[in-house]
Amino acid sequence: MLTLAIAGEPVPKGRPRVTSHGTYTPKRTRTAEQRIGWAMLQKYAGLQVDATSRFRVRLLFWTESTDGDVDNLAKTVLDGLQGVVWANDNQVDELLVERASRRGLKGTDIEIQRIVSPVVRGNYYGRSEADRYDARGARLDEE
Numbered sequence: 001m002l003t004l005a006i007a008g009e010p011v012p013k014g015r016p017r018v019t020s021h022g023t024y025t026p027k028r029t030r031t032a033e034q035r036i037g038w039a040m041l042q043k044y045a046g047l048q049v050d051a052t053s054r055f056r057v058r059l060l061f062w063t064e065s066t067d068g069d070v071d072n073l074a075k076t077v078l079d080g081l082q083g084v085v086w087a088n089d090n091q092v093d094e095l096l097v098e099r100a101s102r103r104g105l106k107g108t109d110i111e112i113q114r115i116v117s118p119v120v121r122g123n124y125y126g127r128s129e130a131d132r133y134d135a136r137g138a139r140l141d142e143e
Contacts, residue, residue, distance in 0.1 A: 002047075002085065002112040004040055009106045010061040012068030013075035029076060036080030036108075051087035053114045056094040060109040062102060070097045077110060085112060 011032035016023050025033075041047060061073050074097045078089040086092070093115060 002040070002044060002110075004036075004043055004110040006036060006039055006108045006110070007106070009065075010063055010068070010073050010108050011076050012072035013079065032076050033080035036077055036110075037084040040081060040084050040110075047084065049083060049087055050085065050091075050114070053086070053091065054093045054116070055086060055091055056096075056113045056115045057092050058096045058109075058111040059098070061097070061099045062105045062107045062109070063099060064101060064103060064106060066099070066101065070099050073097065073099070073108075077108065081112075 011028060014026035014029040016025055057078070059074055059077055061070070074095060078092060078095075082089050
């Protein structure tokens with residue numbers, strides 16, 4: 001398991017800006033993503049990008065405000081770890097995002113685990129592939 005605590009107010013992913021010169025990510029977002037990536041590499045020297053594993057990620061955002069949707073807060077972290085932990089954030093199969101407000105406490109706690117793909121271990125309700133058939137062999141989830 002990889003864990004990381006980052007001090008400072010969490011930064012929600014900003015909307016891409018479109019200009020006559022192209023599309024770009026706002027500087028505040030880009031800086032936050034780079035900071036997250038560098039912090040992970042600093043803590044885990046020698047960390048290699050894993051392009052094949054699936055991941056479970058738990059994010060806890062400590063913030064004094066409720067500005068920014070939690071999904072945009074998560075996007076900043078997931079994009080910041082792209083090319084550091086995983087090759088593409090579509091390798092994240094499970095994501096738990098929480099936001100807590102506490103005066104004077106600002107930061108982001110990150111926990112990352114490699115997991116077996118949900119397809120291999122059964123569905124999220126604990127049923128395996130064999131449990132999807134009735135006694136006659138008909139699929140239970142077909143209409």
